[in-house]
Amino acid sequence: MPEYGQPPPKPVPNNQNAAVLYNRVFKLQWPPATPIRLEGAWGGLSAEDLALIEDKYPGVEPSGTPEDLEAQVQEIFGRPNVQEMLSTLREGSLRPYCVFPVNWEDGLGTLFPHCASMRQATRILAAYSKLLAADGKVEEALDWCEVALRMSEHAASEPTLIGQLVSIAVQAITLRTAKQLIAPARMPSAMANRFETFLREIDPCKTFSAALIGEQAYALDTYATMPGPLFKLDELTYLSYMGRQIEISRLPPVEARKEHKKLDAGLGRLPLYRAPLTKILAPVFARAAQKRDQAVAEIGLCRVVMALKAYKYEHNAYPDTLNELQQSLDWTLPEDPFSGEAFVYQRRGEGFVL
Numbered sequence: 001m002p003e004y005g006q007p008p009p010k011p012v013p014n015n016q017n018a019a020v021l022y023n024r025v026f027k028l029q030w031p032p033a034t035p036i037r038l039e040g041a042w043g044g045l046s047a048e049d050l051a052l053i054e055d056k057y058p059g060v061e062p063s064g065t066p067e068d069l070e071a072q073v074q075e076i077f078g079r080p081n082v083q084e085m086l087s088t089l090r091e092g093s094l095r096p097y098c099v100f101p102v103n104w105e106d107g108l109g110t111l112f113p114h115c116a117s118m119r120q121a122t123r124i125l126a127a128y129s130k131l132l133a134a135d136g137k138v139e140e141a142l143d144w145c146e147v148a149l150r151m152s153e154h155a156a157s158e159p160t161l162i163g164q165l166v167s168i169a170v171q172a173i174t175l176r177t178a179k180q181l182i183a184p185a186r187m188p189s190a191m192a193n194r195f196e197t198f199l200r201e202i203d204p205c206k207t208f209s210a211a212l213i214g215e216q217a218y219a220l221d222t223y224a225t226m227p228g229p230l231f232k233l234d235e236l237t238y239l240s241y242m243g244r245q246i247e248i249s250r251l252p253p254v255e256a257r258k259e260h261k262k263l264d265a266g267l268g269r270l271p272l273y274r275a276p277l278t279k280i281l282a283p284v285f286a287r288a289a290q291k292r293d294q295a296v297a298e299i300g301l302c303r304v305v306m307a308l309k310a311y312k313y314e315h316n317a318y319p320d321t322l323n324e325l326q327q328s329l330d331w332t333l334p335e336d337p338f339s340g341e342a343f344v345y346q347r348r349g350e351g352f353v354l
Helices: 018-026 047-056 067-078 080-093 104-109 113-134 138-156 161-182 189-200 208-223 229-248 253-268 276-315 322-326
Strands: 346-348 351-353
Touching: 018 080, 018 113, 018 138, 047 067, 047 113, 067 080, 067 113, 080 113, 080 138, 104 208, 113 138, 113 161, 138 161, 138 189, 161 208, 161 276, 189 276, 208 229, 208 276, 229 253, 229 276, 253 276, 276 322
Parallel strands: none
Antiparallel strands: 346 351
């Protein structure tokens, strides 16, 4: 997103735009008349195929369904057109930009049909990763997790909170799947270190302030249609509140939460007539920031798990403490963003709890 007073960026060339490839899979119509419904043929998968995959991996969680269902899912993912769909998603994830043809002039009425499709694609990639891991192909399964995480970065590149929340949802689905793949696996240290290095580059915080600036622009468009001095007073309150929100979004999570509490307490003391719209909108920003911090924590946890797996492969046992693990590394273990301290770790028999 350009800084205030700067010219808008030049259009992204099609050969650098991931959205061009994603849309071959999503098959969206632009401009969309209504929010997308995920039914019928979608990226080479019919509604029946999607339902079968969901039966086998409901919510991408273990389901204990019969073995014959796994064979049916294997057949679906083995089809040439489905493999082509997967390859298209991978190719798209490697592109530097992702710009869908959104009609931003619609203001609060703007539609984002690709957001639902991003989540659906992630669930398919998660199911495919689990299928590969069940066949002993853990490294290949993690590679597809990386595809989904790169897609999450593309979702976050849109300057809206919905883009941030979709990105966080994509990360949550993918990291939940990755943990299921990793937990039972004996992982060579090179494999574990490679995935940990990849995770370092996934940062849910880096685009958050740009999203808040985008939300601010949306709200100002709404205020412009509201007559009367009270709404002008509300608009000034909103601008002050959002200015501080944007500043806070750039702080470390622990410090940001303290400042959020102060900011929201101050807003809560204002009478309703002073800021009716601001009081409605404010809780949305607080919940979004909490979701972001949860995503930071999940990524941090997964990085520590990969370091523990690499340690186990090299030493045939997990370390007694995270301090012991830290001494074996040339990088610093991430902290829990909710406490600002190290994650809690305990060895349990042949495994551990983190």
